[in-house]
Amino acid sequence: MKLGPRGKLILIMAIFAAPVLGSYLAYFFAHPKPTAQHGELLLPPAQASGAVFRRPGGKPFSFGELRGRWVLVAMDSAACDKPCLEKLIAMRQVRLALGRNASRVARVFVVEDGREPDPKAMAAFEGMEVALAAPGAALAPRAAGDHVDVYLVDPNGNVMMRWNASDDPKGMLKDLERLLRASQIG
DSSP states (O other): OOOOHHHHHHHHHHHHHHHHHHHHHHHHHOOOOSOSOSSEEEEEEEEOTTOEEEOTTSOEEEGGGGTTSEEEEEEEOTTOOHHHHHHHHHHHHHHHHTGGGGGGEEEEEEETTSOOOOHHHHTTSTTOEEEEOOTTOOSSOOOTTOOSEEEEEOTTSEEEEEEETTSOHHHHHHHHHHHHHHOSOO
């Protein structure tokens, strides 16, 4: 097929107009993710070190005991249904995936209703602290329906980040790897 002079002119104009049209469409219709983080940064961070809980059996527990370490915190009821177990498994797997940095991260399961969880169910999560909260006590401000989150407490005792536990745990792992690589503390 042979193009005439008018066809060649239209083809040249189309070649030069394509990048302008593409940039216009990308600017108004393609919205890339604004940050590299997968979790939500909590601003301002809440103080976790002041919150005092108790361990099963009645001994007191405070986040101040874990000062100097990053802490993954899950909050749920003592019944610990399927979403709760998935959250605890994700925390365990993410910590193990950190490899040599795993010792810098602790895990805490805060039982919101103050009842003691089933010891058999918690046996699968060796090394995880269990803390019983008083009714109405909260570690961080929570949004409506915010019962499936995993929180991160920094080494200074600030609740500074949260992830939705139903999301892919790889995002949590990437965030933690980046934080541990950049952190001079913990």
